[in-house]
Amino acid sequence: MRLIIAEKHSVAQAIAGAIEGVSQRNGDGYIETGNNIVTWAQGHLVNLAKPDEYTDHDWKKWAMETLPIDPTPDWKWVISRTKGAARQYANITRLLRRDDVTELVNACDPDREGEAIFRRITAHAGVNLPTKRLWVASLEEDAIRDAFARMKPETAYDGLAAAAEIRAKADWLIGMNASRAYSLAYDAHYTIGRVQTPTLAMIVDRDNQIEAHKSTPFWTVRVPMGGWQLTSEKRYADQQEARRILDLANTPGVTFDVFLKERKQQHDKPPRLYDLTGLQKDMAKLHGLSAAKTLAALQSLYEKKLTTYPRTDSQYITHDDLETLRQLTQDQRFVEGFINPKDKPTTPRLELTVNDKKVAGHTAILPTMQAGADRLEPLSNDEKLVLTRVVRRMWEAIGDDYVHEVTNVTAQFSGEFCETQFDNPNGFHDAATAETGFVSHSDLPVSLGWKSIEHATPEEDDDNKDEPRNVIPANLEQGRSVILPSAGTATLKEGATKPPKPFTEATLLAAMEHASRYVEDKELKAALDDDESHSGGIGTPATRADVIEKLIRSAYVERKGKQLRSTQAGRNLITVTAPERKSVESTALMEQQLTGVEHGEQDAETVMEQFRKDARSIAHEACESVETTGHIIQSQSEKQAMESYGPCPKCGQPVIRKGKFWQCSTNKREKQSDGTWASVGGCGWRLYQTVCGKNLTDATVRTLLGKHRVRVKGFTSRAGRKFDADLIPDEERGARLDFSK
CATH class of the missing domain: 1.10.290.10 (Topoisomerase I, domain 4)
Structure with missing residues (x-):
């Protein structure tokens, strides 16, 4: 018999249905069809054990002297505690050990994690049978049958499996050691991840740029030309200087020398298919x-x-x-x-x-x-x-080019007009003013081609949405043309320099994907830009979404409309972490090394040893960090501790924020000898940040405590359905849902 292990029940059903000419029989956690048994995992059934599950080490205790935590070479794997996982693992193990099962097929998802899921199950069960790999990208019956005909030995994917195991162990080593080291060093709760923290660093850096930006005004002169307009090439920081140019542009009889610099039809090729x-x-x-x-x-x-x-x-x-x-x-x-x-x-x-x-x-x-x-x-x-x-x-992707006509012109006050103004007290004072440059640009569709397919418009800010459409006349010829503008209609347009835009989900994904823009090393930048290597960026297509969600769940990032903004907790974390822990460059290099292992270009043991060496340095770097940044965090903590969000619903004293929760300022907690914390005073009122899957904001809590009721949208029920409800204070639970209104 051949045992086929898929990653999910639905995939197993599709595979069983594609096996032709045989009847099916359903068993406990499997489908039997002819000489094949098809069973399924439930995602990761076998995971790395947590530190406190290593009974031969004193890792339950959070203490600097227990770091670094490194189980090598005795890594421990345990069965997942998610509902139904132990039962399904037992079903698979029973099938693996059947006397009539002589061959295995790895039909888990065709990627790094799918490879890991299968190999962890068979290794944990202690079963080693001849195995082939079903690599199928579509669950249509013809595609599955074709994949069965093209199966390779499982050993052909050893590189992929090695990369998956290194990734899991590296994330464990760095995450466990860094989270404990920095939490202990700063007497706070920090969650640090190999990909998560550099991603947070990008958001914090962008938010800092926005906060540090000082907007400065500028003025441009706009001259209507009848269906199109000229705009001064220079942005004037001095409004009086801009007004002087405006007055000249509105002088009766003013003319412009206009030069057609470019008029061409541009062909934009179709976009690529989606990854x-x-x-x-x-x-x-x-x-x-x-x-x-x-x-x-x-x-x-x-x-x-x-x-x-x-x-x-x-x-x-x-x-x-x-x-x-x-x-x-x-x-x-x-x-x-x-x-x-x-x-x-x-x-x-x-x-x-x-x-x-x-x-x-x-x-x-x-x-x-x-x-x-x-x-x-x-x-x-x-x-x-x-x-x-x-x-x-x-x-x-297979459509016609988008064809559009691009026209660019430059202009300045005409020579004839200039001659009349040098003797005018209100005219030109110098040659530079006479040579004031103006520009105009138009971009008009000729044939929509592939752009006609999508009718939805991006939900993004458009800085030029209020600008009139510019249509430079087709009869404007190459060379100099003397043109009389619409008399007295030139205007002054005030603008201001703008900070960078906050990250949105789309722009953050792009930044994670194209990490080379954050890298200074020329060789690494070139390697990351080489899309044939499939190693660019931080994280992988499969993990980037989860990284963003983890940052939000950890309260380091919050959604504000479509924007992703760092919280004070997130900014504190980036302040304290060492450069290598939040470096996009080092994280992108790690991804590249994993890809090298996958393709047999780098030695797995050497790469794993680099991660272990990195983990060994974390405790020392965290202690050094306290010496350089500890005073900053202490100052921020003191300021935050003094900030009241409103009266405590239980005793009336001020409510303050402590990391991921708000609590009565009378509450006191002390660390016990075993490293745990215990309440030793105060009324005990506390409100956690997440309620029914919704992260509460500071503003929401202020309204809740000030008005004793706040409407909140986007709660999630246990069944996964979204709903809205009022939140009201509760003396024992912090807050509770109320549907009476």
């Missing part, structure tokens, strides 16, 4: 979906056999996939309901999507042949939006 990060960015821009929600919807579509594998970093398909793409574009079900039929490319350019060298394991995201418009109705709203966007990107 996961690209889809997440566009869903955030177009529909405000978080990266996590986009991934969840896409994963569901994949399990429903409506899209190909979601966690891909490729934007291309291979020549082998070209026929499938051709069939998709010839099927009318992918036109009506998804795009306007008149916008369908007349001659689809399928070849634009093909690049075998840039596909490493997984192709770009595409719909499957089962994903016609007739399948939209039963889907959730998020799934509909995601599937529609995937189909539309397919059409965009």
Whole structure:
């Protein structure tokens, strides 16, 4: 018998259904079909043990003398404590040990984590049987059968497995040691992660730039020319100087020498097919979906056999996939309901999507042949939006170029006009004024091409949304033209320098993906920019969404509308952590090393030893950090401790904030001999930051304590449904939901 282990129940069902010509029999946690047994994991069934589960070490105690924590070579793995995990692991183990099972198939998801899930199960069960790898990117029956015919020995993926194990152990070593070391050094609770903390550092750095920005006013002169306008090339910091130019532009009889610098038709090629990060960015821009929600919807579509594998970093398909793409574009079900039929490319350019060298394991995201418009109705709203966007990107990627006419002109006061003004007391005072430059730019569509496919507009700020459309006349000829503007209509436009924009989900994902912009080392920057290496950025397409959500759950980052802003706790963490702990460059280098292990280009033991060496240095760096930044954090803590959020609902004394919760200022806690904390005084009132999946803000708590009631949107029920409710103070629980109004 052949035992096939999939990652999820739905995938196991799809695999069992693809095995032709045999009847199925359902058992306890498996499906038997012919000479095959198909079972499934439940995500990660086997995980690394926590420090306090190592009974031969004194790691339950949080103390500097116990650091560094490093179980090498005796790493301990334990069965997951999530509901149903132990039962399903027992089912798989029983099947692995059946006498008639002689061969295994790893059918877990075709990525680093899927490889880890399978290998951890078999290793923990102590089973070593001949194994093959089912590498399938679509759950359609034909794709599964084709993948069975092309299976390779599991040993062909040893590099992938080694990278997965190193990643897990490195995250454990750095996360456990850094979180404990910095928490102990600062007598606070800090959560530090290999990818999480550098990502937070990018957000904090951006917020600091915004906060430090000092806006300065400037003025430009606008001269209407009848359907288009000239704008002074210079931004004037001196309003009086700008007014002098304005007065000249409004002088009766003023003329301009206008020079046509450029007029050309530009062809913008279609965008590439989606990888996961690209889809997440566009869903955030177009529909405000978080990266996590986009991934969840896409994963569901994949399990429903409506899209190909979601966690891909490729934007291309291979020549082998070209026929499938051709069939998709010839099927009318992918036109009506998804795009306007008149916008369908007349001659689809399928070849634009093909690049075998840039596909490493997984192709770009595409719909499957089962994903016609007739399948939209039963889907959730998020799934509909995601599937529609995937189909539309397919059409965009093979569409016609977007053709637009770009025109640029320059201008200055005409020579004839200048001659009349040098003798005028209110005219030119010097040659520089006479040579004041003006510019105009127009960009007009000629043929929408691929841009006609998507009708939704990005939900982003547009600095020029109030500007009139500029249409430079087609009869403007090359060379000098003397033009009389609309008399007396020039105006002064006041503006101000702007700070960088806060990160949104889309721009943060882009920053994580293109980490080279934060890297100074030229060789590493070049390596990260080489998208054929599939190693650029921090995190992976599969993990970036979770990193963002962890930062929010940890109260280091909060969502403000579409913006992602750092909290004081997040800024404190970045203040205290050593440069190497928050460095985008070092984290990107780690990702590159893992990719090297995966492809057999770097030695696994050498890379793992580098991570261990890094972990050994953390306790020392945390103690050094206290000497240089401890006074800053203490000052901030004292200031925060003095800030009252309102009267305590239980005793009336001021409420203050302590990290991830608000509490009565009378409360006192002391550290016990075993390292734990215990309450030793005060009324005991406390309100935790997260209530029913919703992170409360300082403003919300002030309203709650001041008005004794606050309306909060976006709570999450145990069933996963969103709801709104009033929050009112509660003497024992901090606050409770109220539905009476």
